[in-house]
Amino acid sequence: MNAAGHVWRWAALIALVIIADQLTKWAVLETPAFNALACLDPSIRCGRIELSSVFDLTMLWNRGISFGTFQSSGIMRWILVLVTTGIAIGFAYWLMRAERWFTALSLSLVIGGAVGNLIDRVRFGAVVDFLDFSGPWFGTYIGGVAVGFPWVFNIADAAITVGALLLFLDQFLMSRSKPDERNPA
Template sequence: MAKSTIPARAIWALTIILVVFVVDQLTKHLILRADVFNAYECLARTGPCGHVELSSIMDLSMVWNRGFSFGIAQSEGWGRWALFVLQLAVGGLFFAWLLKAKHRITALSLALVVGGALGNLVDRFRFGAVVDFFNFSGPWFGIEFDLPQALRWVEGIFTASWDLDGRLGLGFPYVFNIADAAITVGAILLLVDQFLLHRHE
């Protein structure tokens, strides 16, 4: 019987990819089917995006991201497909690296990145944009700052339009999803693995 050429760490890494992908798509499905978020009208720009306030720290806010992480390079039309192909190519390179990874932490970090990338790629293929909904832009620990009238525009950079009130809270300014979280954690682990642990091969 021929021995498998795929290392054991790659097998469990593939399982992590599957888990990240399934959890990401399941949570997005729940958001898309909930009427309160008005997701499809929001996508077509025929209605407002929905928003559910859960606490002073975390809300659920329907946002369609047509660009990279943090809303960079918003693209539609042909730009949407160019972005899709670019992300697919980068994801493919990371997956090839994963199959050759020699260290468990390298395989783990790459699996998180690839699983998250796959989840967002499916969204981009289906809708032309990625479903984002975790919103931690509310003030953390109740810390808020009054903005002078001349600086009110600054709030618009960090705060959704429905939350503009002339005050800037100490919170995370971006709306994200499970895939984004997996990519971010994976990228941080990869940096630690490659640079702090001196693994440059």
């Protein structure tokens, strides 16, 4: 049986990503220290909870896409909604025809993350980001090279990134393996 034959397994993974993403975002939105709904107004600063020298919870509204690129509002918000919906539908179609479990796993992570962020964009016009690993290194240069991780992200972003990396590995490295090694299921 091919990977698509396990459709409920992949649907469950997609649902798990969406639920984990939305529950963590709900917790952020309900935490008074973040001032989340008020700071939808760009003139009002969102809150931050310092947890360690490496990791903080920093509430940001991302009006763009991955890592804050293509910041938009107004009609661009709805264009992003349509594009994201189209990509998710296209990936779901691909998922239903996937022959390798690794392909299905990768697509499920991307779809779950895309839908998680899509929910925010429709509800608020922006995506809730809060995981901040910038640590003390952000803005530091060693040998002329910037170090640190300046982006604030969420569970959906992590799922999309991991899924995309796995999909890249699957399509460009694993697709060369023998057919019987591709699908352990």
